[in-house]
Amino acid sequence: MFPVKPPQISDQSIKEKLNQIGIHSLEDLQFHGSKRAFAMLRIFDGNCGIDVLFFLESLIRNTTPALLDEEVITDLKTFYNSISYFKQVQ
Structure with missing residues (x-):
């Protein structure tokens, strides 16, 4: 069995956007979590x-x-819909 390779943030445009909001590594992303990082994005x-x-x-x-x-997926969709609704209300 091959050792598990840690995931890489390979999509350059997402990587650049994450860097601009202060997320520079997978550890940073894990610290903030996907929802918080996404809200910041x-x-x-x-x-x-x-x-x-x-x-x-x-x-x-x-x-x-x-x-x-x-x-x-259901949890993420609920979160996404809640922040999308908030954006529409503003």
Whole structure:
């Protein structure tokens, strides 16, 4: 069995945006969590979609967005909808 390789933030545009909000490593992302990091990204760039939220969570969990549990996906969708609603109200 091969050793598990830690996930990398390989999408350059997301990596640059994370750097601009002070998240420079996977450890930083794990510290802040996907929801907080995503909320910070939405303030910086209002065009971030739910796929970015799934991507951030999958990095923290060392998996891919397609393999996130349904419970996690439901929780992330609820969070995404709540901050999207807040953005519309402003």
